Amino acid sequence: MKSTLLRPLLLSTVLVGSLSLYALTNKGTTVVADPDNAGLKLPTGFGALVVAETGARTRHLTVTPQGNIYVKLNRPTKDGKGILVLHEAPTGKATVTGGFGSYGGTGIATKDGYLYASSDQEVFRYKLDAKGEVTNPAQPEKIITGLINRRQHESKSIALDNAGNIYVNIGAYSNSCQVKDRQKGSLGQPNCPVLDSAGGIWQFRADKLNQGYGSGTRYATGLRNVVGLDWNQQVNGLFVMQHGRDQLHDTFPELYDTKQSAERPAECLYALKKGDNAGWPYLYYDPIQRKKMLAPEYGGDGKKEADPKYLEPAAAYPAHMAPNGLLFYTGTMFPEKYRNGAFIAFHGSWNRAPEPQKGYYVVFQPFKDGKPAGDWEVFADNFAGSPEKIATGRADHKPCGLAQGPDGSLYVSDDKAGTIYRIVYNKK
Amino acid sequence: MALLALGSGPVLAQKKPAAKMAATAGIPAASLLKGKSIYTQYCLTCHQADGGGVDGLNPPLTKTDYVLGDKTRLINVLVNGLQGVDINDEPYNNVMPSQDFLTDQQMADVLTYVRNNFGNKASAVTAAEVKAVRTANKK
Numbered sequence: 364m365k366s367t368l369l370r371p372l373l374l375s376t377v378l379v380g381s382l383s384l385y386a387l388t389n390k391g392t393t394v395v396a397d398p399d400n401a402g403l404k405l406p407t408g409f410g411a412l413v414v415a416e417t418g419a420r421t422r423h424l425t426v427t428p429q430g431n432i433y434v435k436l437n438r439p440t441k442d443g444k445g446i447l448v449l450h451e452a453p454t455g456k457a458t459v460t461g462g463f464g465s466y467g468g469t470g471i472a473t474k475d476g477y478l479y480a481s482s483d484q485e486v487f488r489y490k491l492d493a494k495g496e497v498t499n500p501a502q503p504e505k506i507i508t509g510l511i512n513r514r515q516h517e518s519k520s521i522a523l524d525n526a527g528n529i530y531v532n533i534g535a536y537s538n539s540c541q542v543k544d545r546q547k548g549s550l551g552q553p554n555c556p557v558l559d560s561a562g563g564i565w566q567f568r569a570d571k572l573n574q575g576y577g578s579g580t581r582y583a584t585g586l587r588n589v590v591g592l593d594w595n596q597q598v599n600g601l602f603v604m605q606h607g608r609d610q611l612h613d614t615f616p617e618l619y620d621t622k623q624s625a626e627r628p629a630e631c632l633y634a635l636k637k638g639d640n641a642g643w644p645y646l647y648y649d650p651i652q653r654k655k656m657l658a659p660e661y662g663g664d665g666k667k668e669a670d671p672k673y674l675e676p677a678a679a680y681p682a683h684m685a686p687n688g689l690l691f692y693t694g695t696m697f698p699e700k701y702r703n704g705a706f707i708a709f710h711g712s713w714n715r716a717p718e719p720q721k722g723y724y725v726v727f728q729p730f731k732d733g734k735p736a737g738d739w740e741v742f743a744d745n746f747a748g749s750p751e752k753i754a755t756g757r758a759d760h761k762p763c764g765l766a767q768g769p770d771g772s773l774y775v776s777d778d779k780a781g782t783i784y785r786i787v788y789n790k791k
Numbered sequence: 792m793a794l795l796a797l798g799s800g801p802v803l804a805q806k807k808p809a810a811k812m813a814a815t816a817g818i819p820a821a822s823l824l825k826g827k828s829i830y831t832q833y834c835l836t837c838h839q840a841d842g843g844g845v846d847g848l849n850p851p852l853t854k855t856d857y858v859l860g861d862k863t864r865l866i867n868v869l870v871n872g873l874q875g876v877d878i879n880d881e882p883y884n885n886v887m888p889s890q891d892f893l894t895d896q897q898m899a900d901v902l903t904y905v906r907n908n909f910g911n912k913a914s915a916v917t918a919a920e921v922k923a924v925r926t927a928n929k930k
Binding site: 546 | 831832833835836837839840841843845846847848849872874875882884885886887888889892
C-alpha cells in the first residue's frame, strides 16, 4: 500500500522537477538571435537580436534582475517620458510598456532595490518592488541637485559602489580650458577654473536627498568628459573612459597637421582612486608615443612631455572614437575569457575629419587581476551599416549604453535610431 | 591687401557683383573656390565634409534658415561665434568659436561657398556686406 501510494507522488515530483528544468532551459534557448544578427558582426558563437526599435534617443540602459529594461532618453518623448520601461517576451523581443521621468539625460543604473537616473543637472532615485517595477514613478527622491550644465559635455553618467556611494561624471564645459573655447590660438587659462565644478568625478551618498557640490566630494579630477564608467567588482574600484580632447590642428595648425590631430589625443581608460588627477587640460595622452604630452594651450608642441605627476591611463584607444559606455562583464553566459573584462561602446568619431571617421562599435578589453591584459579587440561591429558610413560618420546606429542581463546577455543601446540590441552566446 | 581695397567701397562693391552674378546666372566661381579652401581649413572638422554637422554637437549647414536666410545674422555667427542655440528644434552643444581672424573677403567667400554647396542655393555674400556688419558691431 505504502509503496503504491508513494509511487505516483514521486512520479509527479520528478515530472514537475523536470518540467521546470525544461522551462528554465527553454527560457534560455527560446531567445533567438535574428537571422542577420541584427546587422552586427560578432565573434563566432555569438548572436544578436533587436530587442526593440524605440525611435528615441536611447542613451544608457539597465536591466533589473527580473529582466525589466529601463532606458534613459537624452530627450523625453513627445508625451514627456524621459525613461522608457520595456518588458520582454520569452523570445527576447520587447515592447515599451510605459515610461516616466520628464527630464532628458544619460545616466541610469540599478542597485540594491533602487533605480537611479540623471538629468544633466540632477540625479534621482526610484524604489523598485520585488518584481523590479518602479513604485514611485512620479515622486522620485532627488538625491543630487545643482550640477553644472553649460551644454558642452553635459551628460551626468553614474555608477554605484558597494558602500552606498554614487559616482557622477561632471564633464568640463570646454575642450581644453582655453581663454576662448575652441578658438584658434587661444591659450589655456592658468589654474583652469573649470576644474572647481567640472572636469572630474564627484562622489555622493546614494541615499541622501538634495546633495549639492557642498555635500559631495570631488573624487577624481583632470578628466575632460566621462560618459562611460563602471564599478569593477573584482578590484572594488571605479574605472572610467575619458573622451580625449578635440581639435589639435584647428586650434594650433602650426604645431599639428590634420593627421596628428586625428590620431594623437587618445581615448583613455583610467582606474581611479580617491584624489587622482588625470591631468586635463594640461595634457593629452599620445597613444603612438605612449606618453603624456603637454597640451599646446599650456606650452606643448607635440614633443614636450607633461608633468609626470599625473595619473597614467590603464589603457589607451584610438583618438576621438567617443567611448560612451563601459561595462565589466560578470556573467557566465559568455566564454570564460570575457569574465571580469571590459566592454566599451564607442559611439564613433567626428573630430577625425578630414581623415576617415572611426568607431561605431563595441570593443572588448581583456582584463587579468583587475588590470587590462592584452590587446583590445572589436567585439560587435557594423552598427554604422557599411564602411562608407563609418568613414563619413553617417552611421545608421551609434552604440551608447551597455547593460548586462540577468542571464549574462549583453544589451547595447543606440542613440541615433533608438535600437536596443541584445547579444547572446549560443555555442554549445 | 587687395582684399582690403576691395572692401573699401561698400556701395560699389555691393552693386557690381550683384549685376555680374545676374549676368552669369550664378555665383562667382573664384569666390566658391576660395570659399572651399577656407571651409576645408577652418570649418570642416566640425561641420563635416558634407556640411551635415554632427548629431547633438555641431549643427548642419543644410536646410537651415541660419545659412540660407538673413545674411547679417549669418555673418555675425562667423564674427562672434555661437552657442546655446537650437537649430530646427535640435540642440547642438558644442561651442562655435569666433572666426574673427578671417578677412572680410575670406568670410564672404566661405559664406558664399556654404550658401551654394551641400545642396544649398542662396545669394552670394560680399566682402562689403561683411565689412558693414563688422563696422556696425563696433559702433
